[in-house]
Amino acid sequence: MNRFFAFIPLIAFAGMAVYFWMGLRQDPSAIPSQLIDEPVPVFELEPIRGFDQGLSHADLEGEVVLLNFFGSWCPPCLIEHPMLMQIARSGEVPIYAIDWKDEPGAGAAWLERHGNPFVRIGDDQSGRTAIDFGVTGAPETFVIDREGRVRYRHVGVITEEVWQETLLPMVEALKRS
Amino acid sequence: MIAELGQFLLILVLCVAVLQAGLSAAGLYFKDPAVFGFARMGAIVQFVLTLGAFAALTWLFAVSDFSALVVAENSHTDKPFIYKITGVWGNHEGSMLLWVVMLTGYTAALAWASKAVAPRLITLTFAVQSAITALFAAFLLFTSNPFARLWPSPVDGRDLNPLLQDPGLASHPPMLYAGYVGFSITFAFAVAALIEGRADARWARIVRPWALTAWTFLTIGIALGASWAYYELGWGGWWAWDPVENASLLPWLAGTAFIHSLRVMEKRDTLKAWTILLALFTFSLSLAGTFLVRSGVLTSVHAFAVDPERGVFILAILLGLIGGALTLFGFRANTLRPTGTFAMVSRESSLLVNNIFFAAAIGLVFYGTFYPLFITTVSDETLTIGAPFYNATFNPLMGLLFLAVPISGLMAWKRAKLGQLLKTLSPAVIAALTAGFIAAWMANAQPVTSALGVGLGIWVGAGVLSDLRSRTKLFETDFAASMRRAASLPLGIWGMLVSHLGLAVLIIAITGVSVWKQETRAFLEPGQAITLGGHTITLVDVVRLDEDNFNAAVGRFDVTRAGGSEHEIIASRRFYPVRGMYTTESGIDANLAGDVYVTIGDPVEGRGWPVHVYLYPLAVWLWIGSVILSLGGLLAILDRGRRSLSARKSSKGQAT
Structure with missing residues (x-):
């Protein structure tokens, strides 16, 4: 009996380990968007300096689109950028963007230097819109369907793998539906 | 070049640690005393190598080498030099490297200070310690390499999170880690004792200073963290029962129970299995404290990096170390026979009661920290457990424990x-x-x-x-x-x-x-005042201040305390353009009776500056x-x- 007691800590730990394992299986970047299947938040943003067109929630309706949050201050955005250029060239899906908390002019200069894959860009200097979207860091990308509903949120850099295995199939499925 | 040197040193650490763990085990198995000397030497070599790697990373930060990924993501040329240095551990990779530096540092200290310990016991302890080092060196190299390069390298970096640009951060994590990691020594001793099947008063006497050292560092670390939250976060919250705060409290509670039961073991040669188990628990909770925060299992404002791959690695390490130790405990606990007996009314029994209370407190905090996560894991519900839960459960428990403190200290051993x-x-x-x-x-x-x-x-x-x-x-x-x-x-x-x-x-x-505590808030124009608890706080003026890496609106306040004495308080709101983040620098007028704590927000056209005033009676005594x-x-x-x-x-x- 006494022997058995000595194993109680191990058994308790095993139980906990199983639970932690379950906790890990959840992709932490995939969850806490309250917005999934909800209409995009209402917003109306000025164009960034040097562009004519700003961006509002109405611009995102009517077509399956990607909405990318970026900033010229964000090194991972630079890493992501060639992939966005490639997606834009492929013509699979239009990409809209929100320039998040950037200095006036910095976003435009950055796009000038590295190329512009975006259809329209809104300037979110105050970061309010990013808060409404629940953005935690740049880059972050939302897949938005024809009715203007958020269908998916990707946190972090879109790699070739993410595009081929997650975003592209989702975009194609949404276009067919 | 320096980055590659650092990486190379880190690889050497891994090799030496693996070699030492393996050789020690083999030497003990074949009963060859030659390994005993190597154990001591190896411990010191590991420390020197890790220190070298840490120096390399510090160098990269000091010269703002943005071709190194961590530097680019966490530093900026305009940042004050001191925060370039503290930024070394203000990120996941660097703080993990610091963790390993501490670990090897403790092992080296053990090599230096343990001449009198029986060779078998100390060699086993070194073997366990090296195994831990090897696991974490591998973790660093394979999932969190601090020396990874970034190409093309950016012109400037992303800057350190401004909340972390504070003297509190310079000292809080190293102290906390010195506490967490210190318990690795007691863990290693406990595993060694289990393998040997022998733990006695002598063992307790050897282990005690290490347990106390770790406990003292952990206490200082938690206090620094609390003061950082109090001064820097701007809402005067010195403790919020945040999962990450709880993660440091858990090993502290276990460590406190441990040093008390260790005393019983040393004096009376009893409660052995329990003490050993506490040694294992304390380090396990330290590991959980450091790593669950980083694995993505626990998410909170504190979480630096969330990466499932890291999480799997961490979980594997935890499984190996904790699971292994507890399995060993299961098989060997019965070999630890107590020799001392004690009466119902005695110091031993009162310390046992202390331990039971601590165990219950650990259970409560553990439940409060992990149950909400458990609920979100198994269902779609979300649930938060906050201060009310702890006030209703943890506080009464601690109250009862405190009742026993003076009694226990005065009781005689064996029979009182x-x-x-x-x-x-x-x-x-x-x-x-x-x-x-x-x-x-x-x-x-x-x-x-x-x-x-x-x-x-x-x-x-x-x-x-x-x-x-x-x-x-x-x-x-x-x-x-x-x-x-x-x-x-x-x-x-x-x-x-x-x-x-x-x-x-x-x-x-x-x-x-x-x-x-009392609080009030109001919009103030310069010249206007609010009163709270007999104190009058007047906004004198607000000036704009431009520094290299931030600009700020600085509010000057005159405080007339209830007693009539006058003081000046400076509170400001800073904007860090690189990260686009605001921080609140609270202004505090402190004396022994209590703090007047003032924060200022963004002005609203036509209404003035939002000013929040808190009174925190006796706050200074938290730190004292x-x-x-x-x-x-x-x-x-x-x-x-x-x-x-x-x-x-x-x-x-x-x-x-």
Whole structure:
């Protein structure tokens, strides 16, 4: 009996380990968007300096689109950028963007230097819109369907793998539906 | 070039650690004493190599080499130099490297300070320690390489999170880690004892200074974290029951229970299996504290990096270390037979009660931290457990525990007499009851909680003083004789008394800060004032300040305290353009009675500056109490044990 007691800590730990394992299986970047299947938040943003067109929630309706949050201050955005250029060239899906908390002019200069894959860009200097979207860091990308509903949120850099295995199939499925 | 050198050193650390763990095990198996010398040498080599890697990373930060990924993501050329250096551990990779530096540092210290330990025991301990080092060096190299390059390298970096640009951050994580990691030594000793199947009073005496060192660092680390939250986060929250704060509290609770039961084991050669189990638990909770935060299992404002791949690696390490140790415990615990026996009323039984309370407290905090995550894992519900839960469960439990503190300190080992005890403590009972009534009568809110908090604090404090009085026989013999008695008390006893006094101060301070706090907010134009609790706070002016890496609106306030004295408070709001983040720099006028705490927000056109004023009575005593508490730990570390042994021989039969 006494022997058995000595194993109680191990058994308790095993139980906990199983639970932690379950906790890990959840992709932490995939969850806490309250917005999934909800209409995009209402917003109306000025164009960034040097562009004519700003961006509002109405611009995102009517077509399956990607909405990318970026900033010229964000090194991972630079890493992501060639992939966005490639997606834009492929013509699979239009990409809209929100320039998040950037200095006036910095976003435009950055796009000038590295190329512009975006259809329209809104300037979110105050970061309010990013808060409404629940953005935690740049880059972050939302897949938005024809009715203007958020269908998916990707946190972090879109790699070739993410595009081929997650975003592209989702975009194609949404276009067919 | 420097980055590659750092990486190379890190690879060497991994190799030496693996080699040492393997050789030690083999040497013990084949009973070849040649490995014993290598164990000591290897420990020092590991430390020197890791220190080299850490120096390399520091260099990269110092010269702002943005071709290194961590530097680009966490530093900026305009950042003040001191924060470039502290930024080394203000990110996941760097702080993990610091963790390994601490780990090898402790192992090297053990090599230096353990000449008297039996060779088999110490070699086993080194083997376990090296195995831990190897696991974490591998973790660094394979999932969190601090020396990864970034190409193309950016012109400038992303800057360190401005919340972390604070002197608090410079010292908080290293202290915390020194605490967490210190318990690796006691863990390694416990595993070694289990493998050997022998743990006795001698083992406890060897382990005690290490446990106390780790405990003292952890205490300081938690206090620094609390003060950082109080000053920097801007809402005066010194403790918020945040999962990450709980993660540091859990090993502290376990470590506190551990040093108490270790004392029983050392004195009476009993509670062995329990003490060993606590040693294992304490380090396990330290590991959980450091790593679950980083694995993505726990998410909170504190979480630096969330990466499932890292999470899997961490979980594997935890499984190996903790699971392995507990399996060993399951098979070997029965070989640890106690020799001492004790009566129901004795120091041993009171310390056992202490341990049961601590175990229950650990259970509560653990539940509060992980249950919400469990719920979100198995269902779609979300649930938060916050202060109300802990107030209703943790606080009463601690209250009961505090009741026992003075009693336990005064009880004799083996068998104590209650009558004598009550006589010694009767002044403390009277003082506590009086203080409780006064507190209830004076309190501006919650008279019952106030009375309980202050009464308990005075009870513990007065109990400690009664304890000291009875040990020195002050007022019973002449003064000089009492002084001689005080001077000959072992440092360990002084450590206990001082720590418990610090605890008394903390109990009262916590009551003051959390029960009697007051707050108010208003929009102010320069020249306008608000009053709170008899203090008048006037906004004098607001000026704009431009620094290299931030700009700020700086508000100057005049405070006229209730007593009539006048002070100036500077509170500001900073904007860090690189990260686009705002921070609130609270302004505090502190004195022993309490803090006047002011924050200022963004102005609203036509209404003025939003100003938030808090009164935190006794806040300074939080920090004073923490210092006293850690000082007690330090005193107890300095007790080499031998002195208490000889003192006991010379005054045989007398309770210590």
